[in-house]
Amino acid sequence: MATTSFTDLKLWQEAHKFVLLAYKITESFPKGEMFGLTSQFRRAAVSIAANIAEGYPKKGVNDKLRFYNISQGSLEECRYYIILSFDLKYIDEKQRTQLWEQIENASHLLNNYCKTIRSSNS
Numbered sequence: 323m324a325t326t327s328f329t330d331l332k333l334w335q336e337a338h339k340f341v342l343l344a345y346k347i348t349e350s351f352p353k354g355e356m357f358g359l360t361s362q363f364r365r366a367a368v369s370i371a372a373n374i375a376e377g378y379p380k381k382g383v384n385d386k387l388r389f390y391n392i393s394q395g396s397l398e399e400c401r402y403y404i405i406l407s408f409d410l411k412y413i414d415e416k417q418r419t420q421l422w423e424q425i426e427n428a429s430h431l432l433n434n435y436c437k438t439i440r441s442s443n444s
Contacts, residue, residue, distance in 0.1 A: 328378035333431040337371040337393070340424045344400070347421065351412050359412070363403040369396035370428065383443040390436050397429055 328334045344367040351360045370393050377389025404425065408418045 328375040331374065331378070331435075333428070333435050334371060334374045334378075336424070336428040336431055337374055340400070340421070340428050341367045341371050343421060343424055347407075347413060347417050351407070355412070359403065359406065359410075363400065363407070366396045366399040366403065369393065370400065374432070383439060386439060387436060390432060390439075394429075394432060394436075397425060397432065400425055 325331055341364075344363055348360045348363055355361075373389045373393035373396065377386045377393070380386040380389065401422075404413075404418060404421045407413045408415075413421070
């Protein structure tokens with residue numbers, strides 16, 4: 323089935339699920355982190371899905387991959403925020419596992435999507 327919108331991509335759907343989960347879990351972060359870790363975590367999470375959406379309609383492979391590369395960088399940034407949040411005891415083991423599994427799903431799909439784009443251009 324051909325996709326007609328970025329919302330059709332399983333990749334974007336999984337990234338969006340991560341954003342929603344990150345927002346939900348960061349609601350319980352200390353109020354003192356509102357402009358610190360909470361804001362940074364949410365911004366980076368949104369950037370993953372937003373850059374997938376922004377890159378989707380690009381025609382040139384390099385242009386498209388540039389947005390997906392930014393998305394990958396934001397994804398790695400979120401991995402660190404998960405570790406930091408757990409080490410600061412802002413999240414428990416269950417929340418850490420939920421976040422980690424969801425970001426792993428998105429990461430796997432993003433890497434495969436990029437490989438597919440590269441190989442289809444060869």
